[in-house]
Amino acid sequence: MGWIQAVKRFVGGLMVLGLAWGGAGVVGAAPADPELIQRGEYLARVGDCVACHTAPGGPVFAGGLELPTPVGNIVATNITPSKTAGIGNYTLEQFDAAVRRGIRADGKPLYPAMPYPSYAKVTDEDIEAMYAYFMNAVEPVETRPPQTKLPFPFNIRYSMKLWNALFLDETPFQPDPSQGEEWNRGAYLVQGLTHCSTCHSPRNFLMAEDSSRDLAGGEVGPWHAPNITSDPVSGVGSWSLEEIVAYMKQGSIPKSQAAGPMAEAIDHSFQYMTDADLRAMAVYLKSVPPIAEDGVKKPVDSWGRAHADFASVRGKPWPENPDELNGPQLFDAYCAACHQASGQGTFDRQMPALYQNTATGRLQTNNLVMVILEGIHRVSQGYEVRMPGFAHELSDQQIATLSNYLMQAYGNPDGQTSAEQVANLRQGGPVSSSNLILLARAGMVVGLLVVLALVVWLVRRRRS
Amino acid sequence: MAENLSADFVVIGSGICGALAAYKLARAGASVIMLEAGPRVTRAQLLANFRNSPRRSDWMSPYPFSPWAPHPVYKPKDNGYLVQAGPYPYPAEYIRVVGGTTWHWAAHTWRYLPNDMRMQSLYGVGVDWPCTYDELDPFYQEAEEIMGVAGSAEEHPESPRSKPFPLEPVAEPWAMRRLRERLQPEYPVVGNTVARNSRTFGGRPACCGSNNCQPICPVDAQYHGGLAVDAAEAAGVRLIPNAVVYRLEHDERDRIVAAHYFDPDKQSYRVTGKTFIVAANGIESPKLLLLSTSERFPNGIANSRDMVGRHLMDHPSTSLTFDADEEVWLGRGPQSPSSINTLRDGPFRAEFSAYRLDFTNISRVDSTTQRLLLDGVYGPEFEKRLRYSAAREMNVKTVLEVLPRPENRITLSDRKDALGIPQPQVHYAIDAYTRGGAQDAKKHFTRIAELMGGTNLRFTPDDAFANNQHICGTLSMGNDPNTSVCDRYGRAHDHENLFFIGTGVLPTAGTCNSTLAAVAVGFWTVAHILEEQAGVPSGKRAATGAGAGT
Numbered sequence A: 001m002g003w004i005q006a007v008k009r010f011v012g013g014l015m016v017l018g019l020a021w022g023g024a025g026v027v028g029a030a031p032a033d034p035e036l037i038q039r040g041e042y043l044a045r046v047g048d049c050v051a052c053h054t055a056p057g058g059p060v061f062a063g064g065l066e067l068p069t070p071v072g073n074i075v076a077t078n079i080t081p082s083k084t085a086g087i088g089n090y091t092l093e094q095f096d097a098a099v100r101r102g103i104r105a106d107g108k109p110l111y112p113a114m115p116y117p118s119y120a121k122v123t124d125e126d127i128e129a130m131y132a133y134f135m136n137a138v139e140p141v142e143t144r145p146p147q148t149k150l151p152f153p154f155n156i157r158y159s160m161k162l163w164n165a166l167f168l169d170e171t172p173f174q175p176d177p178s179q180g181e182e183w184n185r186g187a188y189l190v191q192g193l194t195h196c197s198t199c200h201s202p203r204n205f206l207m208a209e210d211s212s213r214d215l216a217g218g219e220v221g222p223w224h225a226p227n228i229t230s231d232p233v234s235g236v237g238s239w240s241l242e243e244i245v246a247y248m249k250q251g252s253i254p255k256s257q258a259a260g261p262m263a264e265a266i267d268h269s270f271q272y273m274t275d276a277d278l279r280a281m282a283v284y285l286k287s288v289p290p291i292a293e294d295g296v297k298k299p300v301d302s303w304g305r306a307h308a309d310f311a312s313v314r315g316k317p318w319p320e321n322p323d324e325l326n327g328p329q330l331f332d333a334y335c336a337a338c339h340q341a342s343g344q345g346t347f348d349r350q351m352p353a354l355y356q357n358t359a360t361g362r363l364q365t366n367n368l369v370m371v372i373l374e375g376i377h378r379v380s381q382g383y384e385v386r387m388p389g390f391a392h393e394l395s396d397q398q399i400a401t402l403s404n405y406l407m408q409a410y411g412n413p414d415g416q417t418s419a420e421q422v423a424n425l426r427q428g429g430p431v432s433s434s435n436l437i438l439l440a441r442a443g444m445v446v447g448l449l450v451v452l453a454l455v456v457w458l459v460r461r462r463r464s
Numbered sequence B: 001m002a003e004n005l006s007a008d009f010v011v012i013g014s015g016i017c018g019a020l021a022a023y024k025l026a027r028a029g030a031s032v033i034m035l036e037a038g039p040r041v042t043r044a045q046l047l048a049n050f051r052n053s054p055r056r057s058d059w060m061s062p063y064p065f066s067p068w069a070p071h072p073v074y075k076p077k078d079n080g081y082l083v084q085a086g087p088y089p090y091p092a093e094y095i096r097v098v099g100g101t102t103w104h105w106a107a108h109t110w111r112y113l114p115n116d117m118r119m120q121s122l123y124g125v126g127v128d129w130p131c132t133y134d135e136l137d138p139f140y141q142e143a144e145e146i147m148g149v150a151g152s153a154e155e156h157p158e159s160p161r162s163k164p165f166p167l168e169p170v171a172e173p174w175a176m177r178r179l180r181e182r183l184q185p186e187y188p189v190v191g192n193t194v195a196r197n198s199r200t201f202g203g204r205p206a207c208c209g210s211n212n213c214q215p216i217c218p219v220d221a222q223y224h225g226g227l228a229v230d231a232a233e234a235a236g237v238r239l240i241p242n243a244v245v246y247r248l249e250h251d252e253r254d255r256i257v258a259a260h261y262f263d264p265d266k267q268s269y270r271v272t273g274k275t276f277i278v279a280a281n282g283i284e285s286p287k288l289l290l291l292s293t294s295e296r297f298p299n300g301i302a303n304s305r306d307m308v309g310r311h312l313m314d315h316p317s318t319s320l321t322f323d324a325d326e327e328v329w330l331g332r333g334p335q336s337p338s339s340i341n342t343l344r345d346g347p348f349r350a351e352f353s354a355y356r357l358d359f360t361n362i363s364r365v366d367s368t369t370q371r372l373l374l375d376g377v378y379g380p381e382f383e384k385r386l387r388y389s390a391a392r393e394m395n396v397k398t399v400l401e402v403l404p405r406p407e408n409r410i411t412l413s414d415r416k417d418a419l420g421i422p423q424p425q426v427h428y429a430i431d432a433y434t435r436g437g438a439q440d441a442k443k444h445f446t447r448i449a450e451l452m453g454g455t456n457l458r459f460t461p462d463d464a465f466a467n468n469q470h471i472c473g474t475l476s477m478g479n480d481p482n483t484s485v486c487d488r489y490g491r492a493h494d495h496e497n498l499f500f501i502g503t504g505v506l507p508t509a510g511t512c513n514s515t516l517a518a519v520a521v522g523f524w525t526v527a528h529i530l531e532e533q534a535g536v537p538s539g540k541r542a543a544t545g546a547g548a549g550t
Helices: A004-017 A034-046 A048-053 A091-103 A124-137 A161-165 A181-191 A195-198 A241-250 A261-268 A275-285 A327-334 A364-376 A396-410 A419-426 A434-463 B016-027 B043-054 B118-123 B132-148 B174-183 B225-234 B283-290 B363-375 B381-394 B432-451 B516-535 B538-544
Strands: A067-071 A074-077 A218-220 A223-225 A376-380 A383-387 B007-014 B032-035 B083-087 B189-191 B239-240 B244-250 B256-262 B268-278 B319-323 B338-342 B355-359 B393-400 B409-416 B422-428 B455-460 B497-502
Touching: A004 B225, A034 A048, A034 A124, A048 A261, A048 B319, A181 A195, A181 B043, A195 A218, A223 A261, A223 A364, A223 A396, A223 B083, A241 A261, A241 B268, A261 A364, A261 A376, A327 A396, A327 B268, A364 A396, A364 A419, B007 B016, B016 B032, B016 B225, B016 B268, B016 B516, B032 B225, B032 B268, B083 B409, B132 B516, B174 B189, B174 B338, B174 B432, B244 B268, B268 B283, B283 B409, B283 B422, B319 B381, B319 B432, B355 B432, B363 B381, B393 B422, B393 B432, B422 B432, B432 B455, B497 B516
Parallel strands: B007 B032, B007 B268, B032 B239, B083 B422, B268 B497
Antiparallel strands: A067 A074, A218 A223, A376 A383, B189 B338, B244 B256, B256 B268, B319 B393, B319 B455, B338 B355, B355 B393, B409 B422
């Protein structure tokens, strides 16, 4: 990625121009020293700013990525130091207001697709470092992505003020003196910059995180962000610190492999974090109050065993109708070449076993279906993980049959998949909850009616 | 039939050559209909067929056989589709399905040597190509980039290139590494250039060493015609499967105006177009031309000088099997990973055939098992001998050059297939030139075995040549219409809007697999067609003629 290059280019440029570090053209910027910039770069990675603020294949931090939300697409903005298209004119205070309180330079509120409710926990020092990095070491890009256009009433940005009043806690992180330094560092990262709860906490009907069920699992479009509380059955309570660190660093341990948005978080962010920071996060996660899910009988990574059913299909012709292919037939044709005959994976762990794997242990089967549809493509430091997707080859019915077979043969047999569910996920997830739009509009209509009623009542009272 | 069967381009054949040409034309904005005699297949179905087959060592068994689009089948017995007229048998294999024969290949994607294209002027044998290696270089590159060819430029100075290979070489299997180490410096053993992923490419994973390249790669790590068809259809090409073209129709100006095809029920359809491209394989393409007779072309389309189907070439192989003095365990990694390329050129080519020496890496378990069972070996002795052979048996084979000779040819036989279409007949011989190469190779076979501490040397008999299914020459391009079928761009000498794409157009065979050359020459043809038609309004093309440029 371009950060290091950008820093180098910038430093090189300064040297050529013979400019001193301070006063490098940024009005109101504190003199930025290279160490501060470097720390800011690290923190920007921890915060994974790039994930949303860079369009696929587009220039870094120039925005343009469309983030689907239940009320419509929100377009990420240009956060390069361009004075015309980006945040080049932002003072430290304005930058701070945007990142921690969700207020842009013109005073209008941001949509909480920007995880400022999490970033609110970031310390002043870290905000300053990120500001120094963005202003001094990011290449300005002079293009402005299209503006976000949400339907009424969400197009009224001030509606977010009310939302903030209800849901935004502006206090920065307060260390807990009863806990050690490592735990506090972990809590600071998890609650703040890494914004784990943005995906992993369930949301209430107004799209705010449900703090009573912190990290108990949430939905990200078609993907399910699992429970990562310390519950030993539903969460990661049974994982060792080493397993959690290795998962965040490499995205793959024998019992669990990252896919979808988590794979992106690892590729863009976690893999670059120091082992000490990852360990601190793991220490904190293992202390998050356990929240058990209903109906979960044993840990998601403890189901299933090596198993093959080929004897039942060998020598039998395929059915005329491909939707009538059974589980073992589909497994034979699409899975067994890599995951091996008994689902045991390869000896070098490049291809994981399908049993005792979180992929097949959940009641919620969305992620299994999504991986079959889209596959996994990750580029970690030095190596690549590629599972091909089968969206173009397998029908909804075939994926439902396969998914049910995989759960039956290798995982939690209670986790069911229907063809309708696959069709829905193929289209990008739960049908956008236009309910929220309806609800908001209905709410405003009701409010208006109440006001009108009041006016009528007042007028009548005066007349009488 | 109510629907409109008409397009700017009609491509006959949906193999890797036809499909990639169709893809390029559609991408350029043309309407394209692609006709394929065989049915659609899916990789998953082929894989399941293979795994379910009771005859797994017959690699053709997973492929569906369609009575309306027959192809040669030799196991368990010869179906007699390709009629042998002698003197030497030519048991060619190919597959008539959507995507064609590259569903089933070792994915060798070699460039010819520049000298392969100048055989007549350099060595006084064979012919010179009507175009040069340098002219084809960018088209080779384009083909390699689409197919994801892996290789090392350093290991392959024999075929110069102006740009790097798109993919790094595929990991070297242990047995090949031992060959390379023990044969150097006498023989440089190098990795083959292959359309096999050494890393994720085109949304497909890297080779994981299933050793199952043939009959079908189980993870889709190899490029193949099925992928080319997917790309073509995504680009807007209209594919009609199960459409057996049996006649091309021309007008009074000798332009092709329609292709006639049968569906499996022998209903006939007429497809019209402005430009026609025949890309139906080195045997089926000349067969179609020979079938398309008229008063003006009594010997068939493009055949006014009786050149169609002649100059048939392939690559005969002789081989040596031996037991190495160490355990190498063939069968890990791709089936055909490495070879020796230093005997592919030299002044000797005036006298006898050049050749490539190719090492197999196919697991010996199946072949040894069959041999031991035939020999009546069983029990602990079976286990012991199977283990010994599976670990130590190695094989090196020649890939010999055949010269273009007019008497080696495809004609029509008296026999007819299920739709009443005459079956192809082959006249083939292996001449002294090719046999000379086979004799020359023996000393290298012996030396290679010696360097590997080989024992139990088993040479194939002197008159036993295996075939490699690299069918070429039958629609040769050339400048002289008296000795070739099409011009340097693949245009039929006799018909200005008829082009040929495929291995048939290659005028010499060289010592390497023919697919990449055919795809590259096909791209050269397509580039020429598009250049010629550029600027000509679509409506006027038919009137002014696609061939107005030359």
